[in-house]
Amino acid sequence: MTKLSDETRTVIASCPHDCPDSCAMLIDVKDDRITKVRGNPDHPFTRGGLCIKMNNYGDRVHSPDRVLYPLRRIGAKGLGKFERISWAVALAEIKQRWGTIIDEVGPTGILPYSYLGAMGVLNGLFVGDAFFNRLGSTITERTFCGSGAATAYYMTLGDSSGLDPESFAHAKYIVIWACNSISTNLHHWPFIAEAQRNGAKVVVIDPVRTRTAKKADWHLAIRPGTDGALALGMMHVIIAEGLVDDDYVERHTVGFTDLKARSEEFPPEKVADLTGLNPDDIRQLAREFSTSQPAAIRMGIAIERSPGGGQAARALCSLPALVGAWRKPGGGILFTPEFAFPIKWDDIIRPDWVSPGTRIVNQWKLGDALTGDLDPPIKSLMVFNANPAVVIADQDKVMTGLAREDLFTVVSEQFLTDTARYADIVLPATTQAEQFELMYSWGQFYLSINEPAIEPIGEAVPNTELFRRLAATFDFDDAQFQKNDEDMAREAVDWQDPRVAGISFDALRKKGFARLKLATPATYTPHAEGNFGTPSGKCEFRSSLAEEGNLVFSSFRQGSEEFQPGDPLDPVPDFIPPQESVANSPELAKHYPLNILSPKSHAFINSTFANLSKQKRHAGEQMLMIHPEDAAMRNIVDRAPVRVHNQRGVFEGVASVSSDTRQGVVVAPMGHWLTDSRSGNTVNVVNSTRYADMGRAPTFSDNLVEVTLLK
Secondary structure: OEEOOOOEEEEEEEOOOOOOOOOEEEEEEEOOEEEEEEEOOOOOOOOOOOOOOOOOHHHHHOOOOOOOOOEEEOOOOOOOOEEEOOHHHHHHHHHHHHHHHHHHHOHHHEEEEEOOOOOOOOOOOOOOHHHHHHHOOOEEEOOOOOHHHHHHHHHHHEOOOOOOHHHHHHOOEEEEEOOOHHHHOHHHHHHHHHHHHOOOEEEEEOOEOOHHHHHOOEEEOOOOOOHHHHHHHHHHHHHHOOOOOHHHHHHHEEOHHHHHHHHOOOOHHHHHHHHOOOHHHHHHHHHHHHHOOOEEEEEOHHHHOOOOHHHHHHHHHHHHHHOOHHHOOOOEEEOOHHHHOOEOHHHHHOHHHOOOOOOEEEHHHHHHHHHOOOOOOOOEEEEEOOOHHHHOOOHHHHHHHHOOOOOEEEEEEOOOOOOHHHOOEEEEEOOHHHOOEEEOOOOOOEEEEEOOOOOOOOOOEOHHHHHHHHHHHOOOOOHHHOOOHHHHHHHHEOOOOHHHOOOOHHHHHHHOEEEOOOOOOOOOOOOOOOOOEOOOOOEEOOOHHHHOOEEEEOOOEOOOOOEEEOOOOOOOOOOOOOOOOOOOOHHHHHHOOEEEEOOEOOOOEOOEOOOOHHHHHHHOOOEEEEOHHHHHHOOOOOOOEEEEEOOOOEEEEEEEEOOOEOOOEEEOOEOOOHHHOOOOOOHHHOOOOOEOOOOOOEOOOOOEEEEEEOO
């Protein structure tokens, strides 16, 4: 903490939100109010800047709309009418209601629901898992963000930290694939731009001409869900034209013969028909990628959001080894560096407390779980770090479930979100400015600390304290629930791991951040000599894990980070076509001929910030981007109100007629709250809950709709 004057002090902080940047921040405080939030200029990745979401973070912390005290519902579900109660009363009611459920149907009648509303080690994804594992509740499986691509990545490269994000500055060729860096990974862009200034070519592969695509040297507007075909088409050209790094493939990969045979099925002309790209562009991309070393791929999570997303990710992960890109700094693939952080997740989650056979419910199927015929039924739902009313597909069914009068719902929140409005009990949660936190990252190589800048406002508590209180309420006296936040942070890291050698917890608190003990970005070559974290120690073009029938990398559930047995999977990357498309679903396409994408908004992080005035003004109301030719066929003009519908539901928005999207593809950014919607729902009402091929990942990008002009 630094004192700027007698009145103002500056506190070390770190952004908690669901973003790979995990920015190091400084918070200025005067008279117990935040006066300014800024990026830490000393942090090599943050470099002093923040994004549009965080620049006015003080407005969020001090918003008059904050939930500051426990609340009990007094009106119908969804109306948002509550009365203030004490913590003692709230906890007593939770114990009584849950106790009755446990007596009647057992603890699996209770379902916890959380995700990455906060992503710190202490208060983030796994904060409630130990308590609910001890309680014996239904296990929540969280796979709708990253699990499919993570499964594919792990099958191919193992637990590799991948390419250092900062080393992109040294790349000669950069492919940003299924990632809108400027909107969702902003602090990575300066390293890409530096390489671009030094002569590197930047290519963006995305159906939409995003902010990132507009800054690139070349944009390839691929058809949604056909990325795997393009990657295999690149391999076809690379292998057929003798552009393979034979030495690297021989020494550091397995399965080349099988990959070669598979690639022969994907000549450029066939791939062009599948992807909507020009065959000469496919050849050019393959040739440039293989001959411009070091070449880098930034693979976004959106790669997984189609029926063949996992296999597409496997193909992308295979490309760098095929051409020897790993040999030099700036060469390889970046997905998520979280494998580099030696966090002792099992000590936080306590999977050893899970009884064999405990029921598992995937969060993507929340609507089914709340409205279906599970035995025993879900009688209570507890939501924290999440807003499922907005972010889950099959939205109408989710809302029907939340409206059940016999469903006892508890929500821990900072605001009365669309989900919280259906709660029976709402508990006040602190913001990052009011709590201590240890941050890791899935987008850079720095551990960081967040110190509380102000005391908790009202009676808000951190998630850690919430679950300590719940544990005490249920008479759980385990040592797990007696630790304070600082002890939890100290014990969460394996300080004996060489990746944190020389980093002490006290020094980390003093400076606020520390880079993992890896080579510098200018020298970091994790796989120059192989050393992949796979069973073979090599990049597995033919995956031994897939051959064993392992499918789900379960890093997002109340259990260990491990593979769970699944159905057999083709061990060699292949192309699985979209399920809902004009080509593959002609009867459905007669009624719903447009493919809809629902990417992240530039102004929101999922649904977070979507209730704040500055971000709402920037985003505008729910927009639907539509190509001029598609718009003209429907007599739709720019800014006209439109109705978007399919067999699952309907929502309304405002047309943005633009050639930034492909013909046949419409785009509706997600995150808007239902309470701000013209129709009382959002884009997720038309998205299905089908799984992709790996990791039980979602299929956000595989949904057909029709758009009509609202009269």
